[in-house]
Amino acid sequence: MEIKNIIKLATLSLLLQLSACGLSEIDNYDGPNAAIHGGIYDIETKELIQQDIVRGTQIEYVEHGYANPQTQYMVVKNDGTYQNKLMFANKYTIRAVRGNFVPPPSQEITVSSNTEHNFEVLPYVRIKNANISQQGNKIVATFGLDKTVENSLQRIGLFAHTEINVGEPLHKVSVQQTINGAVDEANTYRLEIDLAQHTTSLMNGKPYYFRIGALMNAGEAKFNYAPAIRITIQ
Structure with a gap:
């Protein structure tokens, strides 16, 4: 028997087996509605x-x-x-x-x-009066914090990236400060990024997104943020 006929018979046998198992039936389940x-x-x-x-x-x-x-x-x-x-x-x-x-x-x-x-x-902490601007050769962020829980403040951060999704897990440059203490609602917190130290990551003439974040000491807590601000480096 020729090889091509053997292949045809084998294929036919496989199709018959699949049909007998019900595997050749058309999927007629309704889709997402x-x-x-x-x-x-x-x-x-x-x-x-x-x-x-x-x-x-x-x-x-x-x-x-x-x-x-x-x-x-x-x-x-x-x-x-x-x-x-x-x-x-x-x-x-x-x-x-x-x-x-x-x-x-x-x-x-x-x-x-x-x-x-x-x-x-209820957010773990609120960031209030957030302001981010370029001042000379620095990006300066100032903000206050509104405590909502009794947990301590673990750290604060300023994050920079080309994408608006910038944050602690996604950044080109970040400046973070460890606090491990109580939230001071009367304090104006300040964080700075020195552009002279990041000339390859934050290039002159290009726009970047900057975002302020604060992390509380609470279980699986993630950073709380203020909205990202777009700044073109001058």
């Missing part, structure tokens, strides 16, 4: 809580109706909002985890065609 969006808001100020998208807050959700459901995750954007257009209309248990706020309890929600669900949480 729902979406969810929302934000993580300060429960007192009602403002969105700035986030990291690298190693930052995640939204954990479990779909009801399965014996062994898998926990799935959504990433929160830099500005504190989130969106998932690939959901199935159903009931879910949902919670925001590993964030820069006091962890909220799980909630049960129903997701339909276009559901909005917002989280109202």
